C-alpha cells in the first residue's frame with residue numbers, strides 16, 4: 004500500500020533527515036515500542052538490555068571519534084507499566100510504581116496478585132492522558148520510547164486499560180509491538196504453536212506492526228523456530244519425530260524428540276498442530292522476527308533494523324487506516340447529531356400541535372424567556388461553537404427559535420451578542 008503520509012523535511016526541532024530515514028512531516032521522530040510477552044520471557048531484561056545497548060553504542064562511538072559530543076544520540080525513553088515488579092535493571096523515566104502502591108492496593112481492596120495488577124493498571128490508565136502528554140513532548144527529541152508491560156500478558160493485552168494505552172499511543176506516534184518469546188522454552192512444537200497463536204491474536208487485536216523477538220539465544224539458538232515458520236514441512240517433520248508435541252525437540256538431531264514417546268498418544272494433538280500450522284502460515288508471512296540475547300546484547304542491531312521496517316509499515320499501512328477510521332467516526336457522529344436534532348424538532352412541532360391554546364401560550368412565554376438568556380451559539384454540550392463551521396446546526400436553531408434573530412436585549416444591547424461581548 005502506498006504511503007499517504009508525506010515525507011517531508013524535518014521541523015526546526017528535529018534532526019536532519021538522513022537517506023532512508025522515514026520522518027514524515029506530521030509524525031513525531033520517536034517510535035514507541037510496546038514490549039509484550041509471557042511471564043518470564045525476559046521483557047524486563049530485554050528492556051534493560053536496550054538501555055545498556057544504547058549506552059555501550061554511545062561509548063563505542065565516542066571512543067572512535069575521540070570526542071563524546073560529536074555523535075551523541077538521545078537515549079531511549081523508558082516507561083514501566085508493571086506495578087508488581089520489585090526490581091528493575093534499568094531506570095524508567097516514567098514508572099507506574101511512583102503513582103500506585105500495588106501492595107497497599109491489594110491489602111485495601113482485598114485483591115489477589117492479578118487483580119491487584121489489573122486494578123493498578125486501570126487506575127494508572129485514568130491518568131494516562133498526562134503520561135501521553137509527557138511522551139508526546141519527548142517524542143520529537145528521542146528515537147525510541149519503550150514500554151515494559153506487566154508479567155501476566157493477558158492483563159495488558161486483553162484489558163480495557165491495555166487497549167486504551169495502546170490506542171492512545173498509536174494515535175499519537177508510530178507504535179510497534181515487540182513480542183518476546185522465551186526461545187529455550189519453545190522447543191516443543193505445542194509450546195511453539197501456542198506462543199504463535201497468542202502472538203497472532205495480539206497482532207490482529209492491535210493491528211500494529213509486529214516484531215517477534217526470540218530471546219535468550221545465548222541459551223538456545225532460534226534457527227529451529229525460523230525454519231518452522233519458513234517451511235511448513237519442517238514443522239511437520241518435527242511433529243512426526245516428536246510423537247508427543249508437548250515434549251521439546253532436539254534441534255541438533257533434526258527435530259527428534261528429546262524423550263521419544265513410543266505410543267501414538269500424540270496423533271490427535273499432531274493433527275491439530277498440523278491444521279493450526281497451516282492456518283498460521285499466512286500469519287508468518289506478515290511477521291518480522293529476530294533472535295536476541297538480552298544478556299549478551301547479540302542481535303540488538305537486527306532488532307533496531309526491524310523497528311525501522313515496522314515504523315515504515317506503520318506509516319504505509321496503519322496510519323492511513325487510522326486516519327480513515329477517525330474521519331469515518333467524526334462523520335458518523337456529525338450525522339447522528341443532526342438526525343437527533345431533526346427528530347427533536349419534529350417531536351416539538353408535533354407536541355405543539357397537540358397542546359391546548361392556554362398551554363401553547365404558557366410555553367411561548369417560557370420560550371421567549373429562554374430566548375432572552377440563550378446564546379444562539381450555544382450548542383448544548385457546554386461548548387461554544389463557531390457558527391460558520393456548523394451552519395446547518397445554526398440554521399436548525401434558527402428554525403427552532405425564529406425569534407432569536409437580530410433583536411435588542413433588555414439592556415438595549417444588540418442580540419444575539421457576539422462571543423466576546425458577553426458580560427462575565
Ligand SMILES: Nc1nc2c(ncn2[C@@H]2O[C@H](COP(=O)(O)OP(=O)(O)OP(=O)(O)O)[C@@H](O)[C@H]2O)c(=O)[nH]1
Pocket residue numbers: 040041042043044045046047048049085152153154155218219220221222295296297298299
Ligand atoms: N540466559 C538468558 N537469560 C535471560 C535472558 N533474558 C532474560 N533472562 C532471564 O529470564 C528470567 C526472566 O527475565 P525477566 O526479564 O524478569 O522476565 P519478564 O518477562 O520481565 O518477567 P515478568 O515480568 O516477571 O513476567 C530472568 O532470570 C532473566 O535473567 C537472556 O537473553 N538470556
